[in-house]
Amino acid sequence: MNEKRIAPFYTEDHDHLDEYFKNFQSLKRKNYAEAKENFKKFKFGLQRHIVWEEEILFPLFEEKTGMKNGGPTEVMRQEHCQIKALLEEVHKKVQRQDPESDQEEQLLWDVLKQHNHKEENILYPAIDRFISDEERQKVFGKMDALPEHKYKTCCQGHSH
Ligand SMILES: [Fe+2]
Numbered sequence: 564m565n566e567k568r569i570a571p572f573y574t575e576d577h578d579h580l581d582e583y584f585k586n587f588q589s590l591k592r593k594n595y596a597e598a599k600e601n602f603k604k605f606k607f608g609l610q611r612h613i614v615w616e617e618e619i620l621f622p623l624f625e626e627k628t629g630m631k632n633g634g635p636t637e638v639m640r641q642e643h644c645q646i647k648a649l650l651e652e653v654h655k656k657v658q659r660q661d662p663e664s665d666q667e668e669q670l671l672w673d674v675l676k677q678h679n680h681k682e683e684n685i686l687y688p689a690i691d692r693f694i695s696d697e698e699r700q701k702v703f704g705k706m707d708a709l710p711e712h713k714y715k716t717c718c719q720g721h722s723h
């Protein structure tokens with residue numbers, strides 16, 4: 564049983580992902596193999612996080628509030644598209660073992676930071692207010708049951 568509320572759990576997940584990303588950045592000019600391991604954890608973890616939000620968390624918010632089109636989750640979904648595109652830009656360089664991806668990383672980081680900030684300060688606390696303990700347990704149950712193929716994709720969708 565997960566006793567945690569949505570806001571702290573998802574905020575901690577953002578923090579874990581940040582760590583992998585920063586490790587990748589600090590390692591990429593020293594030990595590329597290790598840097599790449601961190602990038603993979605970041606990429607799969609971020610993809611999983613986005614699927615958790617889009618398929619489990621946001622639909623619940625949309626159902627509870629009746630806000631779907633034009634609401635905050637629509638904006639978050641659009642930003643996810645942007646984040647995934649920027650993630651792919653960095654990924655392309657990682658596939659070539661090219662450490663010259665500072666610019667792409669900076670763009671991704673900037674979009675991700677302001678996105679996470681909005682979720683942590685507005686959306687997650689709102690979800691915690693709208694859902695019951697029972698509904699929260701269901702959210703965590705569905706997250707645990709999410710099959711790997713939903714997020715463990717790399718290069719044109721095939722999984723490693
Ligand atoms: Fe998000």
Ligand SMILES: [Fe+2]
Pocket residue numbers: 573577612616679682
């Ligand atoms: Fe998030």
